[in-house]
Amino acid sequence: MPQHDTPAAPRSTIRSLLRLWPYARPIRWYLTGSTVSALLASLSALLIPLVLRHIVDGPVAHRDTAALWAPCALLLLFGLLEAGLFGLRRWMLAKPLAVLERRMRGDLYARLQRLPVSFHDRWASGQLLSRATSDMFTIRLFLAFPLVFLIVNSTVFLVGTGIMFSLDWQLAVIAMLPAAPLVVLCSYFERRYSAAARKAQDQNGDLATVIEESVLGIRILKSFGRHRTMAARYRAQAVELRGTELLKARLLANLWAVIVGLPEVALGTALAVGVWQVAEGHTTAGTLVGFLSTALALRWPIESLGWLLAYSNEAATATDRFFEVLDAPLADAGDRPAATDLTPRRDGLRFEGVRFRYPDAPADSPDLLQGVDLHVRPGETMALVGTTGSGKTTLTALVPRLYDTTGGRITLDGVDIRDLPRPRLRELVSMAFEEPTLFSASVRENVLMGAPDADDDALDRALRTAQADFVRNLPEGTATQVGEQGLSLSGGQRQRLALARAVVGSPEFLILDDPLSALDVHTEALVEAALREVLADTTALVVAHRPSTVQLADRVALLEDGRITAVGTHHDLLESCPAYRELMSGERSLAR
Numbered sequence: 094m095p096q097h098d099t100p101a102a103p104r105s106t107i108r109s110l111l112r113l114w115p116y117a118r119p120i121r122w123y124l125t126g127s128t129v130s131a132l133l134a135s136l137s138a139l140l141i142p143l144v145l146r147h148i149v150d151g152p153v154a155h156r157d158t159a160a161l162w163a164p165c166a167l168l169l170l171f172g173l174l175e176a177g178l179f180g181l182r183r184w185m186l187a188k189p190l191a192v193l194e195r196r197m198r199g200d201l202y203a204r205l206q207r208l209p210v211s212f213h214d215r216w217a218s219g220q221l222l223s224r225a226t227s228d229m230f231t232i233r234l235f236l237a238f239p240l241v242f243l244i245v246n247s248t249v250f251l252v253g254t255g256i257m258f259s260l261d262w263q264l265a266v267i268a269m270l271p272a273a274p275l276v277v278l279c280s281y282f283e284r285r286y287s288a289a290a291r292k293a294q295d296q297n298g299d300l301a302t303v304i305e306e307s308v309l310g311i312r313i314l315k316s317f318g319r320h321r322t323m324a325a326r327y328r329a330q331a332v333e334l335r336g337t338e339l340l341k342a343r344l345l346a347n348l349w350a351v352i353v354g355l356p357e358v359a360l361g362t363a364l365a366v367g368v369w370q371v372a373e374g375h376t377t378a379g380t381l382v383g384f385l386s387t388a389l390a391l392r393w394p395i396e397s398l399g400w401l402l403a404y405s406n407e408a409a410t411a412t413d414r415f416f417e418v419l420d421a422p423l424a425d426a427g428d429r430p431a432a433t434d435l436t437p438r439r440d441g442l443r444f445e446g447v448r449f450r451y452p453d454a455p456a457d458s459p460d461l462l463q464g465v466d467l468h469v470r471p472g473e474t475m476a477l478v479g480t481t482g483s484g485k486t487t488l489t490a491l492v493p494r495l496y497d498t499t500g501g502r503i504t505l506d507g508v509d510i511r512d513l514p515r516p517r518l519r520e521l522v523s524m525a526f527e528e529p530t531l532f533s534a535s536v537r538e539n540v541l542m543g544a545p546d547a548d549d550d551a552l553d554r555a556l557r558t559a560q561a562d563f564v565r566n567l568p569e570g571t572a573t574q575v576g577e578q579g580l581s582l583s584g585g586q587r588q589r590l591a592l593a594r595a596v597v598g599s600p601e602f603l604i605l606d607d608p609l610s611a612l613d614v615h616t617e618a619l620v621e622a623a624l625r626e627v628l629a630d631t632t633a634l635v636v637a638h639r640p641s642t643v644q645l646a647d648r649v650a651l652l653e654d655g656r657i658t659a660v661g662t663h664h665d666l667l668e669s670c671p672a673y674r675e676l677m678s679g680e681r682s683l684a685r
């Protein structure tokens with residue numbers, strides 16, 4: 094199973110989060126507005142203790158009920174202001190954040206489409222899925238709450254502390270005593286929580302991969318009776334994730350206990366000292382009420398610190414995971430700048446000393462392709478045969494540059510494929526794979542993916558060539574939905590649609606990786622005959638596993654030990670090449 098890449102060296106939380114700036118920039122005024130609203134709301138709440146102090150030392154001390162109305166109205170006003178401003182803050186951010194999330198997800202998806210196949214070989218799909226869903230959600234939530242409240246709560250804390258000092262500096266010093274140990278504890282916690290958050294998010298991705306694989310492979314699991322094994326595997330991974338989540342919860346609980354406990358002790362001490370001061374006449378009851386109300390108003394900013402730090406950490410991890418994909422080098426990263434188009438010279442498809450090894454191949458293993466030389470003449474159909482695992486599929490994948498050669502070159506009509514712009518190359522070369530993937534769309538959309546500009550005649554011709562007349566009998570003809578969310582088709586039917594997709598644009602070069610394996614020999618012959626007729630000018634390379642396929646090609650090439658060791662007609666090779674004879678007779682099985 095492909096895995097995700099090893100995470101890059103850990104960055105600091107702030108550096109990771111700063112990378113979000115290009116996305117946050119367009120909505121910076123909304124973020125500022127939302128922060129200002131929240132700040133004003135919180136500060137208006139801080140004024141309440143001052144009004145209380147006035148009430149206690151004024152109207153209450155002097156038993157003047159008439160003087161109560163004005164400060165009480167002020168209290169109500171501050172309360173309403175606080176509620177209104179918090180409401181405004183939420184309303185202001187809802188739409189811009191939804192747009193930001195859409196942009197980020199769009200960039201992630203676009204990047205995934207442009208990344209090379211070798212990237213997708215390495216990354217488990219669940220890891221990518223979790224980046225596009227739960228990580229995006231975490232980042233959006235961070236911008237909506239923790240980012241704003243880290244700023245607001247810190248400011249409220251500073252202002253509130255100032256008010257407490259101005260009311261009674263001795264009580265304020267007592268209340269502030271836990272500040273230093275809290276800072277040390279928070280930074281210790283941040284390091285540990287950050288590691289746990291990264292682990293949990295990666296484990297979430299692994300779990301998504303298991304779910305996806307079991308859904309896609311449900312038939313295989315059931316037929317082999319492996320669903321219990323798979324369920325056990327799922328459970329084991331879910332237990333691991335639960336362990337990590339519990340570790341996160343434990344870390345958070347410990348921090349909360351300290352963050353809540355220490356200030357409470359300090360506040361209790363300040364209360365005792367304050368009562369003593371009032372009793373001794375060193376301060377007024379109103380000042381003590383004002384001081385304590387301010388201290389209580391600061392409880393949330395302090396208590397929320399743990400939660401805000403934890404969430405910021407998760408958002409930083411989600412950001413790192415997002416940029417791991419966005420930073421991965423694109424398929425065209427090493428392209429030559431002077432890309433040209435084909436010259437009119439008809440030369441067909443040439444492999445010249447082509448070498449290739451997969452990036453993750455073991456260091457001591459030889460190259461998979463060790464100097465392939467092969468010329469497929471213009472308009473010729475060349476069959477490619479070889480034992481299983483000899484590299485046939487790999488060789489064909491090099492032509493549309495799904496992978497790049499590690500040595501030698503491939504030319505189309507004399508032009509090195511690396512000198513062709515990629516879109517042009519993919520227009521010239523069409524492929525059909527043994528495993529025919531259909532998308533959740535209509536038959537028509539699936540086939541026309543091979544040539545979006547093709548008309549209905551081209552569609553009909555392609556369906557006829559691929560012997561896909563069964564389409565006419567589908568409930569809604571070519572408008573019938575197929576793929577994962579549509580009608581289930583048989584393997585042979587799907588292969589024929591995939592073939593129609595490959596030929597619909599009348600490509601100049603056609604690469605077929607055993608695309609007829611699910612067809613009976615009779616239908617295969619019909620398809621081959623139609624292909625020859627319709628694509629008379631097309632140069633084709635066809636990976637063949639069956640003698641019936643081989644016989645329909647003009648010539649056959651034998652791939653052995655990373656090289657082409659024999660080329661000729663089927664009959665010539667049967668006579669002159671013992672290895673080919675062996676392969677065809679099944680002694681050295683084509684599908685060993």
Ligand SMILES: Nc1ncnc2c1ncn2[C@@H]1O[C@H](COP(=O)(O)OP(=O)(O)OP(=O)(O)O)[C@@H](O)[C@H]1O
Nearest residue numbers: 214451453454461480481482483484485486487488
């Ligand atoms: N993405 C990949 N990363 C690393 N190794 C790979 C990858 N794909 C294939 N291989 C390895 O390369 C070798 C050749 O595989 P390839 O699919 O090209 O063979 P093939 O001749 O087409 O086989 P078959 O006849 O069974 O389809 C195999 O050993 C395979 O394990």
